[in-house]
Amino acid sequence: MRPAGRSTYDSLYFDYPLFAAKRAPEIDGIARRRQVVIVGAGPIGMTAALTLARYGVASVLLDNKETFNDGSRATCIARASMHIFERLGVVKPFIDKALGWRFGRSYYKGRQFFRLDMPHPAHEKYLPMYNLQQQYVEKFLHDAITASPLIDMRWLSECTGIASESGGVRLEIASPEGAYQLDADYVLAADGARSTLRSQLGLRLKGENYEGRYVIADVQMDHDFPTERRALFEPESNPGGTVLIHRQPDNIWRVDYQLRDNERAEEAISEENIRTRVAAILEEIGHTGPWALEWWSIYSANTLLLDDYRQGRVFFIGDSAHIVPIFGVRGLNNGLADAHNLGWKLALVARGEADEGLLDSYSPERRGATLDVFANATKSTRFMTPPTRGWRLARDAALSLSLDHEFPRALANPRQMQPYTYGASELTPYPGRDRAFAGGPVCGAAAPNPRLADGTHLLDHAGDGMTLMIFRQRGLSSEEAALIGALAALDRRLTALIIGGAGADAPAIAIADADGALSASFSACDGAIYLLRPDLHVAGRWANLSSDEILTTAGRCLGVALS
Amino acid sequence: MTTMPFDEMEAAYELLATAIDRAGPDAEALFLTRLALLLAHDTGELSRFQNAVEAALAGITEGGAAKP
Numbered sequence: 001m002r003p004a005g006r007s008t009y010d011s012l013y014f015d016y017p018l019f020a021a022k023r024a025p026e027i028d029g030i031a032r033r034r035q036v037v038i039v040g041a042g043p044i045g046m047t048a049a050l051t052l053a054r055y056g057v058a059s060v061l062l063d064n065k066e067t068f069n070d071g072s073r074a075t076c077i078a079r080a081s082m083h084i085f086e087r088l089g090v091v092k093p094f095i096d097k098a099l100g101w102r103f104g105r106s107y108y109k110g111r112q113f114f115r116l117d118m119p120h121p122a123h124e125k126y127l128p129m130y131n132l133q134q135q136y137v138e139k140f141l142h143d144a145i146t147a148s149p150l151i152d153m154r155w156l157s158e159c160t161g162i163a164s165e166s167g168g169v170r171l172e173i174a175s176p177e178g179a180y181q182l183d184a185d186y187v188l189a190a191d192g193a194r195s196t197l198r199s200q201l202g203l204r205l206k207g208e209n210y211e212g213r214y215v216i217a218d219v220q221m222d223h224d225f226p227t228e229r230r231a232l233f234e235p236e237s238n239p240g241g242t243v244l245i246h247r248q249p250d251n252i253w254r255v256d257y258q259l260r261d262n263e264r265a266e267e268a269i270s271e272e273n274i275r276t277r278v279a280a281i282l283e284e285i286g287h288t289g290p291w292a293l294e295w296w297s298i299y300s301a302n303t304l305l306l307d308d309y310r311q312g313r314v315f316f317i318g319d320s321a322h323i324v325p326i327f328g329v330r331g332l333n334n335g336l337a338d339a340h341n342l343g344w345k346l347a348l349v350a351r352g353e354a355d356e357g358l359l360d361s362y363s364p365e366r367r368g369a370t371l372d373v374f375a376n377a378t379k380s381t382r383f384m385t386p387p388t389r390g391w392r393l394a395r396d397a398a399l400s401l402s403l404d405h406e407f408p409r410a411l412a413n414p415r416q417m418q419p420y421t422y423g424a425s426e427l428t429p430y431p432g433r434d435r436a437f438a439g440g441p442v443c444g445a446a447a448p449n450p451r452l453a454d455g456t457h458l459l460d461h462a463g464d465g466m467t468l469m470i471f472r473q474r475g476l477s478s479e480e481a482a483l484i485g486a487l488a489a490l491d492r493r494l495t496a497l498i499i500g501g502a503g504a505d506a507p508a509i510a511i512a513d514a515d516g517a518l519s520a521s522f523s524a525c526d527g528a529i530y531l532l533r534p535d536l537h538v539a540g541r542w543a544n545l546s547s548d549e550i551l552t553t554a555g556r557c558l559g560v561a562l563s
Numbered sequence: 564m565t566t567m568p569f570d571e572m573e574a575a576y577e578l579l580a581t582a583i584d585r586a587g588p589d590a591e592a593l594f595l596t597r598l599a600l601l602l603a604h605d606t607g608e609l610s611r612f613q614n615a616v617e618a619a620l621a622g623i624t625e626g627g628a629a630k631p
């Protein structure tokens with residue numbers, strides 16, 4: 001919602017472009033079956049389209065609106081999401097505009113009791129978190145979409161129906177230029193929390209709704225405080241409720257405050273009440289200058305998901321598949337990982353390079369990630385908004401003890417989004433090989449991205465296919481050279497990195513590791529091998545060469561049977 | 564005195580929250596007092612219990628701590 005007198009797209013800092021509806025060729029009877037149609041051009045649908053395009057697969061992208069989301073919504077982008085944007089070649093505007101951060105402070109009755117310090121190995125390329133309004137996320141993705149000849153973006157185009165059609169899917173589309181049908185091999189439902197496709201297919205989200213309600217308000221002000229997460233428990237300005245404050249670009253500050261049980265939602269979101277409550281909070285944090293109200297909304301936490309993210313040829317990605325509490329900033333980040341995960345797999349299938357079976361790994365991998373998010377989010381939600389008297393008493397006891405004692409402080413940790421480990425996936429067939437390593441990323445984990453001596457980062461050298469890393473001090477053995485050849489025959493996008501002093505013959509790339517820091521971050525002894533998936537999660541790792549297992553693993557990830 | 568690993572501390576916190584709900588509002592004070600007595604007995608050391616009592620009272624008596 002916006003203050004009285006300002007329309008939906010009348011923002012203090014963001015110029016909303018208004019996109020026109022195109023006349024779809026299907027309206028004039030020029031119909032052809034599309035490989036992929038994506039319904040919903042929110043951040044998740046756009047990321048899926050860009051991932052497919054990265055692999056050369058065309059898509060039609062539909063959205064029923066004429067522009068981006070009306071308010072800021074998601075603000076925090078996690079490191080793993082920056083890696084996805086980097087993979088898609090669109091990370092630069094994000095780096096230029098977003099505010100990176102890693103610290104936070106929690107206060108109880110005005111006294112600081114907890115300092116959040118998110119892990120940030122000094123050699124990592126990206127900070128743990130970046131704040132950026134969701135409209136910018138969508139704008140930057142859309143700029144890349146406009147530049148892509150492979151993405152047919154259609155605004156003001158609403159999907160109103162869906163049916164199976166001889167080995168494909170038929171969609172009914174309504175647009176200002178007329179209604180038409182669109183036939184597709186695969187459909188991605190990226191149509192958000194109130195997904196039309198989900199209800200059309202008779203599917204339901206399952207899980208829990210939480211009681212606590214929050215008002216989310218964005219204000220514009222000159223306010224001097226670093227980009228950190230501030231959590232105020234039992235503040236004077238909101239007794240009985242919690243307050244969260246985040247800094248965003250363009251002098252915009254996000255204020256989230258919890259409503260008390262006896263407050264009615266309709267009253268709470270009147271402009272007058274928003275102004276009174278926000279003013280009290282700003283006073284408490286020492287802001288005395290002027291401020292302007294930009295946008296507000298009301299929100300309550302849910303942990304809901306589909307039993308299966310796949311229904312035949314329809315895949316659910318983002319909010320259409322799951323709704324997660326905002327504490328810990330997972331809604332957007334979890335969805336971006338869905339889009340990227342499905343994107344590279346579907347691209348390989350659509351190109352005819354991979355067997356359809358590769359798509360079976362999407363739902364278990366990403367549902368697993370969402371269930372993991374739920375486990376963490378449930379804990380932070382219970383701390384932020386205790387659901388019962390028992391939880392409230394225990395929470396208040398922990399908070400009040402935290403002022404003078406160290407031991408309960410970490411209970412206030414927001415457990416921010418961490419990338420999920422696909423250790424149990426069928427694409428990770430040899431997790432037992434972890435036992436031969438003393439540390440480093442386990443099978444299924446996101447690979448670390450250490451800085452190299454030449455100033456680049458390790459994953460700058462990874463490609464769009466599998467990445468093989470051989471840690472070798474002296475020359476490669478003939479078996480190792482043969483493995484590279486066999487993998488290159490399976491995967492034409494293969495990147496082979498030879499780490500250490502051994503040197504490399506093309507197509508392999510030599511990466512120096514004079515001080516051994518790179519080997520140390522992977523706990524790799526001489527001869528160790530890592531195989532990374534296209535999304536740079538570890539598919540497998542071996543302390544010693546095991547060509548059969550490595551080829552089997554690559555075959556699983558690429559959806560190809562070994563001859 | 565050994566310090567509890569965080570995971571266990573968190574499990575204790577969750578156990579306590581759910582146990583207060585199980586006791587119900589009418590019996591929660593009795594439940595918490597019984598729990599304190601049992602833990603005092605378990606420590607087997609009066610001085611440690613005295614310290615814990617003082618730490619738990621700190622702030623409350625000056626009117627500074629949680630008033631649920």
Ligand SMILES: Cc1cc2nc3c(=O)[nH]c(=O)nc-3n(C[C@H](O)[C@H](O)[C@H](O)COP(=O)(O)OP(=O)(O)OC[C@H]3O[C@@H](n4cnc5c(N)ncnc54)[C@H](O)[C@@H]3O)c2cc1C
Nearest residue numbers: 040042043044063064073074159191192196318319331332
């Ligand atoms: C008030 C609010 C605050 C939030 N705050 C946070 C936060 O702080 N942190 C966080 O991580 N997340 C937050 N979220 C969640 C975050 O915004 C979502 O997770 C994210 O937008 C999901 O992206 P999506 O692309 O899946 O869905 P959406 O962004 O909802 O996009 C779906 C798109 O599909 C379009 N569409 C829908 N139906 C059709 C149809 N039938 N035909 C064609 N197009 C259709 C819609 O117009 C929309 O553009 C918040 C959400 C809300 C509502």
